[in-house]
């Protein structure tokens with residue numbers, strides 16, 4: 602089992618991490634954080650393998666990976 | 669039981685920075701902090717930063733830092749390295765800084781073989797000062813001071829290649845902060861650069877190709893493709909000189 606945690610208040614909605622996930626699990630939320638930005642949410646979390654690629658891609662290290 | 673396998677490294681805090689969305693600067697700082705942690709050198713390190721977007725990282729990591737004037741980080745780092753040869757000394761500069769306004773200080777620190785590591789964030793444009801053309805601006809690239817043309821401004825300058833053919837430097841490399849694979853390679857090069865300085869007392873230079881979505885006028889998510897198509901053919905990545 603693996604999962605990610607997104608520090609949504611620090612997410613800047615650049616979407617770079619969405620290009621890194623081999624399963625396309627990441628997308629922007631419909632709602633906003635307090636800065637007025639969309640933030641990253643994960644669809645089908647059971648498919649996450651904890652490969653870390655999204656977290657390494659994120660320049661602001663918004664994503665934590667647990668495995 | 670699941671354990672945390674990736675996140676902010678020790679020595680970086682979760683304060684939100686004012687870098688633009690998609691900017692590579694914090695990926696560069698994370699690479700530096702992770703590498704210093706790995707070598708157990710973070711407490712012993714001094715980082716010199718000049719004027720530029722790099723300043724936006726103030727208070728977001730725990731490394732002794734000195735502020736220099738625009739372009740002069742390698743000169744100030746020279747002073748620190750000579751007074752404190754036991755320190756790991758870093759100059760963190762941009763291309764507008766190290767490859768343009770401060771190219772003399774950058775090249776001569778390399779030529780003298782100062783015991784320091786010069787890290788240059790090359791995003792081919794002046795960032796903080798407003799998107800002006802720098803020494804590494806690509807041919808045809810649009811900046812706030814014009815479009816670069818060979819006949820007017822010459823070709824983009826290749827400082828890593830210039831430093832690699834000097835006698836004194838120990839380690840010279842160019843990496844990219846584009847994809848996760850690139851970022852992992854950059855980390856490998858960073859560790860080598862720091863080890864070359866620390867263990868062999870030599871000068872190291874590492875250039876990190878970076879995104880500046882704001883001044884490129886490219887959406888952050890499109891920067892990977894833009895950089896792969898436009899920057900990598902001009903600035904190939906790899907080690908140009910190594911001491912290991």
Ligand code: SF4
Pocket residue numbers: 605621622623624625626627643648649650651652653654655656666
């Ligand atoms: S850890 Fe890997 S699989 Fe999980 S969301 Fe990130 S990129 Fe996708």
Ligand code: SF4
Pocket residue numbers: 611612613614615616617618619640641658659660661662663664690
């Ligand atoms: S790369 Fe980071 S800041 Fe950008 S959208 Fe993904 S989580 Fe947010």
Ligand code: SF4
Pocket residue numbers: 686687688690691692693721724791795796879880881882883
């Ligand atoms: S102007 Fe460019 S280099 Fe500066 S913070 Fe914005 S994206 Fe980064």
